[in-house]
Amino acid sequence: MDTEKKPLRADARRNYERLVEEAKRAFAARGVEASLEEIARQAGVGIGTLYRHFPTREALVETVLRERFDGQAAAARELLISPEPLSALKTWLAGMGRQSASYRGLPELMVDVLDDETSPLYASCHAMRDEVSQLVERAKASGELRADVTAHELLVLLHALSWASEHLSGDEGLERLLDLVFAGLRAN
Known part of the structure:
Protein backbone atom coordinates (compact mmCIF):
# COMPACT_ATOMS: atom_id res chain seq x y z
CA MET A 1 0.00 0.00 0.00
CA ASP A 2 1.39 3.40 -1.02
CA THR A 3 1.38 5.77 1.97
CA GLU A 4 2.84 8.78 0.17
CA LYS A 5 0.49 11.58 -0.77
CA LYS A 6 0.08 12.43 -4.41
CA PRO A 7 1.26 15.90 -5.37
CA LEU A 8 -1.53 18.47 -5.44
CA ARG A 9 -2.76 19.96 -8.68
CA ALA A 10 -1.80 23.61 -9.12
CA ASP A 11 -5.27 24.91 -8.20
CA ALA A 12 -5.47 22.62 -5.16
CA ARG A 13 -1.98 23.75 -4.07
CA ARG A 14 -3.09 27.42 -4.33
CA ASN A 15 -6.21 26.68 -2.28
CA TYR A 16 -4.12 24.90 0.34
CA GLU A 17 -1.66 27.79 0.59
CA ARG A 18 -4.47 30.39 0.81
CA LEU A 19 -6.14 28.39 3.57
CA VAL A 20 -2.91 28.21 5.57
CA GLU A 21 -2.29 31.96 5.17
CA GLU A 22 -5.87 32.83 6.16
CA ALA A 23 -5.65 30.47 9.14
CA LYS A 24 -2.48 32.24 10.33
CA ARG A 25 -4.28 35.58 10.13
CA ALA A 26 -7.44 34.29 11.80
CA PHE A 27 -5.57 32.51 14.60
CA ALA A 28 -3.49 35.63 15.27
CA ALA A 29 -6.61 37.83 15.40
CA ARG A 30 -9.12 35.51 17.07
CA GLY A 31 -7.20 32.54 18.48
CA VAL A 32 -7.18 28.88 17.51
CA GLU A 33 -10.95 28.67 17.92
CA ALA A 34 -11.46 31.08 14.99
CA SER A 35 -14.30 30.12 12.68
CA LEU A 36 -13.23 27.57 10.08
CA GLU A 37 -16.07 28.77 7.85
CA GLU A 38 -14.67 32.30 8.01
CA ILE A 39 -11.17 31.04 7.20
CA ALA A 40 -12.51 29.21 4.14
CA ARG A 41 -14.53 32.26 3.05
CA GLN A 42 -11.52 34.57 3.40
CA ALA A 43 -9.43 32.10 1.39
CA GLY A 44 -12.06 32.16 -1.36
CA VAL A 45 -13.00 28.50 -1.04
CA GLY A 46 -15.87 26.49 0.39
CA ILE A 47 -15.80 24.76 3.74
CA GLY A 48 -15.65 21.40 1.94
CA THR A 49 -12.33 22.40 0.38
CA LEU A 50 -10.98 23.31 3.81
CA TYR A 51 -12.04 19.93 5.20
CA ARG A 52 -10.54 18.05 2.22
CA HIS A 53 -7.15 19.55 3.07
CA PHE A 54 -7.59 19.65 6.86
CA PRO A 55 -10.07 17.08 8.20
CA THR A 56 -9.90 18.54 11.75
CA ARG A 57 -9.13 21.86 13.39
CA GLU A 58 -6.01 20.26 14.92
CA ALA A 59 -4.77 19.30 11.44
CA LEU A 60 -5.02 22.93 10.34
CA VAL A 61 -3.36 24.16 13.54
CA GLU A 62 -0.55 21.60 13.12
CA THR A 63 0.10 22.78 9.57
CA VAL A 64 0.18 26.41 10.66
CA LEU A 65 2.56 25.61 13.54
CA ARG A 66 4.84 23.09 11.77
CA GLU A 67 7.41 25.71 10.71
CA ARG A 68 7.49 27.14 14.23
CA PHE A 69 7.88 23.68 15.75
CA ASP A 70 10.73 22.89 13.38
CA GLY A 71 12.40 26.15 14.41
CA GLN A 72 12.01 25.35 18.10
CA ALA A 73 13.44 21.86 17.55
CA ALA A 74 16.46 23.37 15.79
CA ALA A 75 16.87 25.90 18.61
CA ALA A 76 16.91 23.06 21.16
CA ARG A 77 19.64 21.25 19.23
CA GLU A 78 21.73 24.45 19.07
CA LEU A 79 21.29 25.10 22.80
CA LEU A 80 22.64 21.63 23.64
CA ILE A 81 26.18 23.00 23.24
CA SER A 82 25.61 25.92 25.61
CA PRO A 83 28.08 26.00 28.51
CA GLU A 84 25.19 26.90 30.85
CA PRO A 85 22.63 24.06 30.68
CA LEU A 86 19.99 25.61 32.97
CA SER A 87 20.16 28.93 31.16
CA ALA A 88 19.88 27.08 27.82
CA LEU A 89 16.77 25.25 29.05
CA LYS A 90 15.20 28.50 30.24
CA GLN A 99 5.22 30.61 20.40
CA SER A 100 2.54 29.01 22.55
CA ALA A 101 1.15 32.37 23.64
CA SER A 102 1.11 33.73 20.07
CA TYR A 103 -2.39 32.38 19.38
CA ARG A 104 -5.07 32.71 22.04
CA GLY A 105 -6.24 29.26 23.09
CA LEU A 106 -3.12 27.47 21.85
CA PRO A 107 -1.72 26.63 25.31
CA GLU A 108 -4.93 24.80 26.26
CA LEU A 109 -5.00 22.98 22.94
CA MET A 110 -1.37 21.91 23.29
CA VAL A 111 -1.94 20.48 26.78
CA ASP A 112 -5.07 18.66 25.57
CA VAL A 113 -3.21 16.87 22.75
CA LEU A 114 -0.14 15.80 24.75
CA ASP A 115 -1.92 12.54 25.58
CA ASP A 116 -4.27 12.26 22.57
CA GLU A 117 -2.58 9.91 20.10
CA THR A 118 -5.35 10.54 17.55
CA SER A 119 -4.58 14.26 17.27
CA PRO A 120 -2.49 15.50 14.33
CA LEU A 121 -0.61 17.62 16.89
CA TYR A 122 0.39 14.62 19.00
CA ALA A 123 3.50 13.73 16.99
CA SER A 124 4.66 17.35 16.87
CA CYS A 125 4.16 17.76 20.61
CA HIS A 126 6.07 14.60 21.37
CA ALA A 127 8.89 15.53 19.01
CA MET A 128 9.10 18.81 20.91
CA ARG A 129 9.14 16.93 24.23
CA ASP A 130 11.96 14.71 22.94
CA GLU A 131 14.00 17.79 22.02
CA VAL A 132 13.49 19.52 25.37
CA SER A 133 14.19 16.24 27.21
CA GLN A 134 17.82 16.48 26.15
CA LEU A 135 18.04 20.02 27.56
CA VAL A 136 16.39 18.87 30.80
CA GLU A 137 18.76 15.93 31.19
CA ARG A 138 21.78 18.18 30.60
CA ALA A 139 20.58 20.66 33.24
CA ALA A 147 16.62 15.61 39.62
CA ASP A 148 12.88 14.89 39.79
CA VAL A 149 11.81 17.34 37.03
CA THR A 150 10.58 15.83 33.74
CA ALA A 151 10.32 17.36 30.29
CA HIS A 152 6.60 16.54 30.21
CA GLU A 153 6.04 18.44 33.45
CA LEU A 154 7.98 21.42 32.13
CA LEU A 155 5.94 21.53 28.91
CA VAL A 156 2.64 21.39 30.79
CA LEU A 157 3.92 24.08 33.15
CA LEU A 158 5.12 26.16 30.21
CA HIS A 159 1.70 26.05 28.56
CA ALA A 160 0.11 27.08 31.86
CA LEU A 161 2.55 30.01 32.09
CA SER A 162 1.84 30.94 28.46
CA TRP A 163 -1.87 31.00 29.22
CA ALA A 164 -1.28 33.05 32.37
CA SER A 165 0.98 35.51 30.53
CA GLU A 166 -1.93 36.32 28.18
CA HIS A 167 -3.59 37.88 31.23
CA LEU A 168 -0.63 40.00 32.37
CA SER A 169 0.28 43.40 31.05
CA GLY A 170 3.62 44.05 29.43
CA ASP A 171 5.96 42.00 27.29
CA GLU A 172 7.86 40.63 30.28
CA GLY A 173 4.94 38.59 31.67
CA LEU A 174 6.18 35.19 30.51
CA GLU A 175 9.82 35.96 31.36
CA ARG A 176 8.84 37.04 34.89
CA LEU A 177 6.76 33.91 35.43
CA LEU A 178 9.62 31.71 34.17
CA ASP A 179 12.01 33.46 36.59
CA LEU A 180 9.66 32.68 39.47
CA VAL A 181 9.26 29.05 38.43
CA PHE A 182 12.97 28.50 37.85
CA ALA A 183 13.71 29.77 41.35
CA GLY A 184 11.82 26.69 42.55
CA LEU A 185 13.29 24.31 39.98
CA ARG A 186 16.93 24.84 40.90
CA ALA A 187 18.66 21.96 42.61
CA ASN A 188 19.51 22.66 46.26
Missing part, protein backbone atom coordinates in the same frame (compact mmCIF):
# COMPACT_ATOMS: atom_id res chain seq x y z
CA THR A 91 16.02 30.20 26.91
CA TRP A 92 14.35 27.39 24.99
CA LEU A 93 11.30 27.38 27.25
CA ALA A 94 10.92 31.17 26.88
CA GLY A 95 11.01 30.85 23.08
CA MET A 96 8.53 28.00 23.10
CA GLY A 97 6.35 29.90 25.55
CA ARG A 98 6.24 32.92 23.25
CA LYS A 140 19.98 17.83 35.71
CA ALA A 141 23.40 16.28 34.98
CA SER A 142 25.06 19.64 35.64
CA GLY A 143 23.45 19.70 39.09
CA GLU A 144 21.57 22.92 38.31
CA LEU A 145 18.09 21.43 37.90
CA ARG A 146 16.19 19.31 40.40
Whole structure:
Protein backbone atom coordinates (compact mmCIF):
# COMPACT_ATOMS: atom_id res chain seq x y z
CA MET A 1 0.00 0.00 0.00
CA ASP A 2 1.39 3.40 -1.02
CA THR A 3 1.38 5.77 1.97
CA GLU A 4 2.84 8.78 0.17
CA LYS A 5 0.49 11.58 -0.77
CA LYS A 6 0.08 12.43 -4.41
CA PRO A 7 1.26 15.90 -5.37
CA LEU A 8 -1.53 18.47 -5.44
CA ARG A 9 -2.76 19.96 -8.68
CA ALA A 10 -1.80 23.61 -9.12
CA ASP A 11 -5.27 24.91 -8.20
CA ALA A 12 -5.47 22.62 -5.16
CA ARG A 13 -1.98 23.75 -4.07
CA ARG A 14 -3.09 27.42 -4.33
CA ASN A 15 -6.21 26.68 -2.28
CA TYR A 16 -4.12 24.90 0.34
CA GLU A 17 -1.66 27.79 0.59
CA ARG A 18 -4.47 30.39 0.81
CA LEU A 19 -6.14 28.39 3.57
CA VAL A 20 -2.91 28.21 5.57
CA GLU A 21 -2.29 31.96 5.17
CA GLU A 22 -5.87 32.83 6.16
CA ALA A 23 -5.65 30.47 9.14
CA LYS A 24 -2.48 32.24 10.33
CA ARG A 25 -4.28 35.58 10.13
CA ALA A 26 -7.44 34.29 11.80
CA PHE A 27 -5.57 32.51 14.60
CA ALA A 28 -3.49 35.63 15.27
CA ALA A 29 -6.61 37.83 15.40
CA ARG A 30 -9.12 35.51 17.07
CA GLY A 31 -7.20 32.54 18.48
CA VAL A 32 -7.18 28.88 17.51
CA GLU A 33 -10.95 28.67 17.92
CA ALA A 34 -11.46 31.08 14.99
CA SER A 35 -14.30 30.12 12.68
CA LEU A 36 -13.23 27.57 10.08
CA GLU A 37 -16.07 28.77 7.85
CA GLU A 38 -14.67 32.30 8.01
CA ILE A 39 -11.17 31.04 7.20
CA ALA A 40 -12.51 29.21 4.14
CA ARG A 41 -14.53 32.26 3.05
CA GLN A 42 -11.52 34.57 3.40
CA ALA A 43 -9.43 32.10 1.39
CA GLY A 44 -12.06 32.16 -1.36
CA VAL A 45 -13.00 28.50 -1.04
CA GLY A 46 -15.87 26.49 0.39
CA ILE A 47 -15.80 24.76 3.74
CA GLY A 48 -15.65 21.40 1.94
CA THR A 49 -12.33 22.40 0.38
CA LEU A 50 -10.98 23.31 3.81
CA TYR A 51 -12.04 19.93 5.20
CA ARG A 52 -10.54 18.05 2.22
CA HIS A 53 -7.15 19.55 3.07
CA PHE A 54 -7.59 19.65 6.86
CA PRO A 55 -10.07 17.08 8.20
CA THR A 56 -9.90 18.54 11.75
CA ARG A 57 -9.13 21.86 13.39
CA GLU A 58 -6.01 20.26 14.92
CA ALA A 59 -4.77 19.30 11.44
CA LEU A 60 -5.02 22.93 10.34
CA VAL A 61 -3.36 24.16 13.54
CA GLU A 62 -0.55 21.60 13.12
CA THR A 63 0.10 22.78 9.57
CA VAL A 64 0.18 26.41 10.66
CA LEU A 65 2.56 25.61 13.54
CA ARG A 66 4.84 23.09 11.77
CA GLU A 67 7.41 25.71 10.71
CA ARG A 68 7.49 27.14 14.23
CA PHE A 69 7.88 23.68 15.75
CA ASP A 70 10.73 22.89 13.38
CA GLY A 71 12.40 26.15 14.41
CA GLN A 72 12.01 25.35 18.10
CA ALA A 73 13.44 21.86 17.55
CA ALA A 74 16.46 23.37 15.79
CA ALA A 75 16.87 25.90 18.61
CA ALA A 76 16.91 23.06 21.16
CA ARG A 77 19.64 21.25 19.23
CA GLU A 78 21.73 24.45 19.07
CA LEU A 79 21.29 25.10 22.80
CA LEU A 80 22.64 21.63 23.64
CA ILE A 81 26.18 23.00 23.24
CA SER A 82 25.61 25.92 25.61
CA PRO A 83 28.08 26.00 28.51
CA GLU A 84 25.19 26.90 30.85
CA PRO A 85 22.63 24.06 30.68
CA LEU A 86 19.99 25.61 32.97
CA SER A 87 20.16 28.93 31.16
CA ALA A 88 19.88 27.08 27.82
CA LEU A 89 16.77 25.25 29.05
CA LYS A 90 15.20 28.50 30.24
CA THR A 91 16.02 30.20 26.91
CA TRP A 92 14.35 27.39 24.99
CA LEU A 93 11.30 27.38 27.25
CA ALA A 94 10.92 31.17 26.88
CA GLY A 95 11.01 30.85 23.08
CA MET A 96 8.53 28.00 23.10
CA GLY A 97 6.35 29.90 25.55
CA ARG A 98 6.24 32.92 23.25
CA GLN A 99 5.22 30.61 20.40
CA SER A 100 2.54 29.01 22.55
CA ALA A 101 1.15 32.37 23.64
CA SER A 102 1.11 33.73 20.07
CA TYR A 103 -2.39 32.38 19.38
CA ARG A 104 -5.07 32.71 22.04
CA GLY A 105 -6.24 29.26 23.09
CA LEU A 106 -3.12 27.47 21.85
CA PRO A 107 -1.72 26.63 25.31
CA GLU A 108 -4.93 24.80 26.26
CA LEU A 109 -5.00 22.98 22.94
CA MET A 110 -1.37 21.91 23.29
CA VAL A 111 -1.94 20.48 26.78
CA ASP A 112 -5.07 18.66 25.57
CA VAL A 113 -3.21 16.87 22.75
CA LEU A 114 -0.14 15.80 24.75
CA ASP A 115 -1.92 12.54 25.58
CA ASP A 116 -4.27 12.26 22.57
CA GLU A 117 -2.58 9.91 20.10
CA THR A 118 -5.35 10.54 17.55
CA SER A 119 -4.58 14.26 17.27
CA PRO A 120 -2.49 15.50 14.33
CA LEU A 121 -0.61 17.62 16.89
CA TYR A 122 0.39 14.62 19.00
CA ALA A 123 3.50 13.73 16.99
CA SER A 124 4.66 17.35 16.87
CA CYS A 125 4.16 17.76 20.61
CA HIS A 126 6.07 14.60 21.37
CA ALA A 127 8.89 15.53 19.01
CA MET A 128 9.10 18.81 20.91
CA ARG A 129 9.14 16.93 24.23
CA ASP A 130 11.96 14.71 22.94
CA GLU A 131 14.00 17.79 22.02
CA VAL A 132 13.49 19.52 25.37
CA SER A 133 14.19 16.24 27.21
CA GLN A 134 17.82 16.48 26.15
CA LEU A 135 18.04 20.02 27.56
CA VAL A 136 16.39 18.87 30.80
CA GLU A 137 18.76 15.93 31.19
CA ARG A 138 21.78 18.18 30.60
CA ALA A 139 20.58 20.66 33.24
CA LYS A 140 19.98 17.83 35.71
CA ALA A 141 23.40 16.28 34.98
CA SER A 142 25.06 19.64 35.64
CA GLY A 143 23.45 19.70 39.09
CA GLU A 144 21.57 22.92 38.31
CA LEU A 145 18.09 21.43 37.90
CA ARG A 146 16.19 19.31 40.40
CA ALA A 147 16.62 15.61 39.62
CA ASP A 148 12.88 14.89 39.79
CA VAL A 149 11.81 17.34 37.03
CA THR A 150 10.58 15.83 33.74
CA ALA A 151 10.32 17.36 30.29
CA HIS A 152 6.60 16.54 30.21
CA GLU A 153 6.04 18.44 33.45
CA LEU A 154 7.98 21.42 32.13
CA LEU A 155 5.94 21.53 28.91
CA VAL A 156 2.64 21.39 30.79
CA LEU A 157 3.92 24.08 33.15
CA LEU A 158 5.12 26.16 30.21
CA HIS A 159 1.70 26.05 28.56
CA ALA A 160 0.11 27.08 31.86
CA LEU A 161 2.55 30.01 32.09
CA SER A 162 1.84 30.94 28.46
CA TRP A 163 -1.87 31.00 29.22
CA ALA A 164 -1.28 33.05 32.37
CA SER A 165 0.98 35.51 30.53
CA GLU A 166 -1.93 36.32 28.18
CA HIS A 167 -3.59 37.88 31.23
CA LEU A 168 -0.63 40.00 32.37
CA SER A 169 0.28 43.40 31.05
CA GLY A 170 3.62 44.05 29.43
CA ASP A 171 5.96 42.00 27.29
CA GLU A 172 7.86 40.63 30.28
CA GLY A 173 4.94 38.59 31.67
CA LEU A 174 6.18 35.19 30.51
CA GLU A 175 9.82 35.96 31.36
CA ARG A 176 8.84 37.04 34.89
CA LEU A 177 6.76 33.91 35.43
CA LEU A 178 9.62 31.71 34.17
CA ASP A 179 12.01 33.46 36.59
CA LEU A 180 9.66 32.68 39.47
CA VAL A 181 9.26 29.05 38.43
CA PHE A 182 12.97 28.50 37.85
CA ALA A 183 13.71 29.77 41.35
CA GLY A 184 11.82 26.69 42.55
CA LEU A 185 13.29 24.31 39.98
CA ARG A 186 16.93 24.84 40.90
CA ALA A 187 18.66 21.96 42.61
CA ASN A 188 19.51 22.66 46.26
